[in-house]
Amino acid sequence: MPEGDTVYRTARLLDRTLRGQVLVASDFRVPQHATADLSGGTVVETVSRGKHLLTRIDLRDDRWTLHTHLKMEGSWKAFRPGQRWPRSAHQARVVLETGTAVAVGFSLGIVELVDRAAEADVVGHLGPDLLGPDWDEDVALANLAREPGRQLRDALLDQRNLAGIGTMYAAELCFTSGVDPATPVGAVPDLRRLVRRGRQMLVLNKERAVQSTTGDLRERERMWVFRRDRSPCRRCGTPIEVTQLGPAGRERASYWCPSCQPVLVSSG
Numbered sequence: 037m038p039e040g041d042t043v044y045r046t047a048r049l050l051d052r053t054l055r056g057q058v059l060v061a062s063d064f065r066v067p068q069h070a071t072a073d074l075s076g077g078t079v080v081e082t083v084s085r086g087k088h089l090l091t092r093i094d095l096r097d098d099r100w101t102l103h104t105h106l107k108m109e110g111s112w113k114a115f116r117p118g119q120r121w122p123r124s125a126h127q128a129r130v131v132l133e134t135g136t137a138v139a140v141g142f143s144l145g146i147v148e149l150v151d152r153a154a155e156a157d158v159v160g161h162l163g164p165d166l167l168g169p170d171w172d173e174d175v176a177l178a179n180l181a182r183e184p185g186r187q188l189r190d191a192l193l194d195q196r197n198l199a200g201i202g203t204m205y206a207a208e209l210c211f212t213s214g215v216d217p218a219t220p221v222g223a224v225p226d227l228r229r230l231v232r233r234g235r236q237m238l239v240l241n242k243e244r245a246v247q248s249t250t251g252d253l254r255e256r257e258r259m260w261v262f263r264r265d266r267s268p269c270r271r272c273g274t275p276i277e278v279t280q281l282g283p284a285g286r287e288r289a290s291y292w293c294p295s296c297q298p299v300l301v302s303s304g
């Protein structure tokens with residue numbers, strides 16, 4: 037699943053491709069907007085908010101925002117007009133075409149066109165964006181502290197607390213902080229340091245194509261624990277373990293080193 041840094045790079049790609057350009061065609065391949073037509077509109081900009089993308093388009097007197105989300109399998113790609121797409125056309129959910137480029141959103145989890153004045157309806161629930169200009173560490177910490185009994189990983193994945201962390205960074209942050217992912221938030225020794233490190237990870241990775249939290253760019257060495265189950269821990273050699281963790285019905289794979297990340301229980 038794409039995390040905040042990937043979405044940030046996607047916003048940059050769309051912004052480079054479309055900003056200031058007039059759309060000569062648009063094609064919405066989702067039922068609720070099948071008849072929408074933005075041709076003649078001018079693309080103002082694309083920004084990311086956590087893992088959400090907002091592409092702002094002015095069309096005559098209307099101020100639209102195209103809200104998209106990559107969810108599990110989605111991506112945005114830019115092509116030259118007439119260039120062959122590497123992914124099947126039936127995976128395209130929205131196509132925006134200018135005189136010089138074609139931007140295609142494949143397998144997007146969300147495609148919705150909203151009035152720009154109503155953007156808060158789609159992203160207003162998000163906590164501070166780790167890569168946003170309005171990042172606020174204290175607000176993120178206060179959000180996390182509201183539920184001290186909640187499992188740390190689950191709390192980090194909740195975009196209402198802070199926006200941009202997915203299962204990969206959540207696993208890596210629990211490891212680099214030396215805490216079991218199931219540790220209650222209130223028992224984490226230095227949550228501020230963990231959050232600050234999370235932001236550093238996203239900032240470091242937002243400019244590079246290959247994500248790494250270890251600084252090592254070799255395959256299978258890029259991460260401390262994420263998707264490294266059964267491989268030896270890079271610190272202590274103990275085999276990395278994987279389990280399903282999270283609220284009932286929404287469990288997701290969690291990776292950790294049982295030696296470096298002991299279970300902590302709240303003293304309170």
Ligand SMILES: [Zn+2]
Nearest residue numbers: 269272293296
């Ligand atoms: Zn270890």
